[in-house]
Amino acid sequence: MQTVVIGLQWGDEGKGKIIDYLVKAAGYHTVVRYQGGPNAGHTVRYNGSDLVLRQLPTGVLTCGVKSVMGNGMVIDLGVLVEEKNELGVRGFTLDASRLVISDRAHVILPSHLEMDVWEEKSRTVGTTKKGIGPAYMTKAQRTGVRMCDFASSDLRSKIDLLVERNKFFAGIDLDPAEIFDKQSHWYEIVKSYIADTGHLLRQEIKSGSSVLFESAQGTMLDNDHGTYPYTTSSSPTVGGVMIGTGVPLRHHKVVGIAKAYTTRVGEGPFPTEMKGADGALLRDLGQEFGSVTRRPRRCGWFDAFQVRYAVDVNGADEIILTKLDILSNQQKIWVGTGYMLNGVALESMPASASVLDQVSVSYKKFDGWTTPISRVRKFKDFPDNAKKYVDALERMLDVHISHVSVGKETEEIVTR
Ligand code: GDP
Ligand code: IMO
Ligand code: MG
Numbered sequence: 001m002q003t004v005v006i007g008l009q010w011g012d013e014g015k016g017k018i019i020d021y022l023v024k025a026a027g028y029h030t031v032v033r034y035q036g037g038p039n040a041g042h043t044v045r046y047n048g049s050d051l052v053l054r055q056l057p058t059g060v061l062t063c064g065v066k067s068v069m070g071n072g073m074v075i076d077l078g079v080l081v082e083e084k085n086e087l088g089v090r091g092f093t094l095d096a097s098r099l100v101i102s103d104r105a106h107v108i109l110p111s112h113l114e115m116d117v118w119e120e121k122s123r124t125v126g127t128t129k130k131g132i133g134p135a136y137m138t139k140a141q142r143t144g145v146r147m148c149d150f151a152s153s154d155l156r157s158k159i160d161l162l163v164e165r166n167k168f169f170a171g172i173d174l175d176p177a178e179i180f181d182k183q184s185h186w187y188e189i190v191k192s193y194i195a196d197t198g199h200l201l202r203q204e205i206k207s208g209s210s211v212l213f214e215s216a217q218g219t220m221l222d223n224d225h226g227t228y229p230y231t232t233s234s235s236p237t238v239g240g241v242m243i244g245t246g247v248p249l250r251h252h253k254v255v256g257i258a259k260a261y262t263t264r265v266g267e268g269p270f271p272t273e274m275k276g277a278d279g280a281l282l283r284d285l286g287q288e289f290g291s292v293t294r295r296p297r298r299c300g301w302f303d304a305f306q307v308r309y310a311v312d313v314n315g316a317d318e319i320i321l322t323k324l325d326i327l328s329n330q331q332k333i334w335v336g337t338g339y340m341l342n343g344v345a346l347e348s349m350p351a352s353a354s355v356l357d358q359v360s361v362s363y364k365k366f367d368g369w370t371t372p373i374s375r376v377r378k379f380k381d382f383p384d385n386a387k388k389y390v391d392a393l394e395r396m397l398d399v400h401i402s403h404v405s406v407g408k409e410t411e412e413i414v415t416r
Contacts, residue, residue: 007218014322016042031059034244041291072244126266198246230268
């Protein structure tokens with residue numbers, strides 16, 4: 001069984017919670033992150049409190065599951081050591097049978113972090129400033145540092161070159177010797193996890209292991225299919241899996257995660273955004289603040305036109321709808337159903353962010369419900385208007401909504 005779990009909006013759909021649920025409920029052997037890095041923040045509940053995973057796959061929290069950090073990731077070794085220590089404090093020991101890191105994954109260095117801050121001064125994307133864009137940039141330029149480079153004698157010269165380029169392009173002055181020492185120190189701590197993960201995964205799949213591929217970010221942040229240039233520098237969509245792991249997908253299932261409303265952090269178009277008091281109310285109700293950066297998330301209504309696009313891009317076989325509980329007590333709930341430009345209905349998602357900024361959205365209105373739903377475990381027990389809302393979204397998206405998440409705890413979920 002190969003399952004790909006994808007965010008269908010702009011990230012923070014609740015992937016962490018749902019992957020934790022799926023891993024426990026369906027008993028996957030292996031969980032693989034295939035792109036992104038510490039820009040992600042995947043929240044999982046553990047012993048009654050939040051645990052936010054940034055680079056480690058969500059599988060690390062379940063005994064007997066192997067977690068793999070694929071070649072498509074960009075990894076900050078300092079953050080990784082921090083995450084490992086934090087898990088240690090919570091009683092998890094990560095030996096090499098539980099965590100494997102690709103020898104081909106790229107490493108985020110201080111030169112990338114500084115460059116991310118510098119780039120943001122000239123073109124504002126509102127990045128997480130974790131060095132993601134610059135690390136993928138040096139990967140494409142073929143000047144990046146990979147995990148396997150730590151075992152070779154030319155690591156120092158690669159760092160020298162990156163530091164030299166930072167100085168030339170941006171006047172950023174860094175000490176290559178200090179970077180070399182610090183990175184080498186962190187590398188020693190995680191060295192035992194590093195392996196050829198592509199080979200390992202291909203062998204595991206041949207021997208019948210079930211694998212869940214965990215995306216970070218979401219479809220609308222994909223650098224090709226999202227709201228470019230207000231995107232991240234990787235491919236969170238299903239196409240990123242094969243490139244980011246070295247595994248050919250066969251007979252796989254794609255599970256799309258969508259929030260019952262929409263959020264976005266950072267700059268860029270957001271057609272169904274609610275500016276002002278209504279958006280602020282939804283932000284407070286949903287506690288919509290970045291899991292890592294704590295930045296307030298922009299909030300708006302569910303956008304069926306946008307999610308339908310994400311379903312098509314990824315070939316989603318089913319959808320898990322999250323945070324429906326947050327919509328309780330809304331008198332009216334609106335859903336974006338289509339985009340109009342100069343009075344003409346659009347058939348597909350516009351390529352240009354400035355065009356997307358100009359579209360007007362057609363909405364459908366739904367009546368709300370007042371009964372709390374977090375304790376509900378059967379779909380038939382939902383208030384009628386909540387059932388109508390979910391049924392209507394399913395019809396608009398033309399994909400089965402298999403589960404509805406009604407709270408942050410792993411077990412607060414309804415199977416349909
Ligand atoms: P991810 O990046 O997609 O893993 O999502 P985040 O962890 O950044 O943000 C989702 C937030 O919503 C986290 O605080 C979760 O604990 C919380 N959450 C997830 N599902 C639900 C749900 O169904 N209801 C409520 N109330 N909170 C949820
Ligand atoms: P998870 O995995 C929400 C956004 C940033 C910014 C843009 C580019 O938790 O869903 P980057 O640092 O990647 O160059 O920033 O992408 N962004 C996210 N938004 N959730 C995330 O991850 C995000 N990762 C990046 O806010 O707009
Ligand atoms: Mg998140």
